[in-house]
Amino acid sequence: MSTATKELTTKEAFLKYILRLADDRLILGQRNAEWCGHGPQLEEDLALANISLDLIGHATALYEYAAEIEDEGHDEDYFAYFRDDRDFTNLQLCELPKGDFGFTIARQFLFSAFSYFQYEKLKEADDEQFSGMINKHLKEIKYHLRHSREWVLRLGDGTEESHERIQESFDELWMYLGELFYMDEVDELMIKEGIGIDSSTFKDDVKKLIDDTLIEATLNVPDWDQFMMSGSRKGIHTEHLGHLLAQMQFLRRSHPKAEWK
């Protein structure tokens, strides 16, 4: 038996790279969709449903491309419905229960702020189909960022109650931010291929946008050096992902060959 680790091929790395991006978007899209019909006001109900639709749209396009790269006859539905929790490599940040409106907004803001800088770099990727997708999605991410940022300001600098609740949300979410900048052999290989990006090159930009927004919203910025969760890019999740998947996947798995007519 060889003790050497099996070398990661470029194809495997690209597949993992795309699935990480896609899983983030599918899982957060599913979480935000839980607000549909439950928003605090009609406009926000529509906004969250729209953001969900965008995120799931982004995931679909990425999964389709992943299927093409993998070349094993799978499609986008396979990646969404027929993988188990340990196969999902989304950020733990995305799978946390939706909480109250402030929690959902705080999470969306943190995710959008990161995605904005991430996609600004990724759009230069040396792969036409991939960068085309990224460019398209980036335009929509800007709307998500603008929307969630405005709500952070409004809730933070709002009433005593809204201030307290969104502050608690940020405090609770903070330990899930370490993973945003996680990198491993997949990233390294993709950087070498001219596709991947080095998250340390835009980490300060992300932090600055988040810090500036929280300060403007009269909120305390939690400690960036505090304990941070890890493991999601290797399939380690919180207990919440399994429940989310059970709900999202059961219908498709009960009727695996069903087709929309």
Place this chain on the structure above:
Amino acid sequence: MILQTHTEEQIWDYLKEVTDPEIPVLNIVEMGIARKVEIDSDQVLVKITPTYSGCPAMNAIEKLVNEKLEERGVQDFKVKLDFAETWTTDWMTEEAKGKLKDYGIAPPEKTEEEGDFLKSLSGTKVIPCPFCESFDTKLVSQFGSTACKSQYFCDNCDQPFEHFKCI
């Protein structure tokens, strides 16, 4: 062998008969959704591109294009989704923007210059009311009844209206 009896120009005319199901005053050519018509030997290839990635109208549009070409007797054709170019509201013709306004939707302005985005985060653009032209309007929500529109309210004529977001 089927001889293609339809010219490229004719195909474009047929595509102009397909309207956007969400905004029925606009056809998919003036929207910039129909991108390319190629006639290769006998096959007609039509390339369309989605506006928003999550736009539920896209499947409907693809279906409508297929039905239209069939109805017009085009024999051998293929409709393909093309993602290489990124759709932008700048592709909408001036005529289309005029039609949008007449329909009661404030048309998209020219998209912002690169690099201005972070600075523009705090400000909102003033969108004139499509009904009374007043600038006394306010943004109600970035997101509206469809992915491509945001909601505004005009304080001058007391009318809510939608704005086609520029992307």
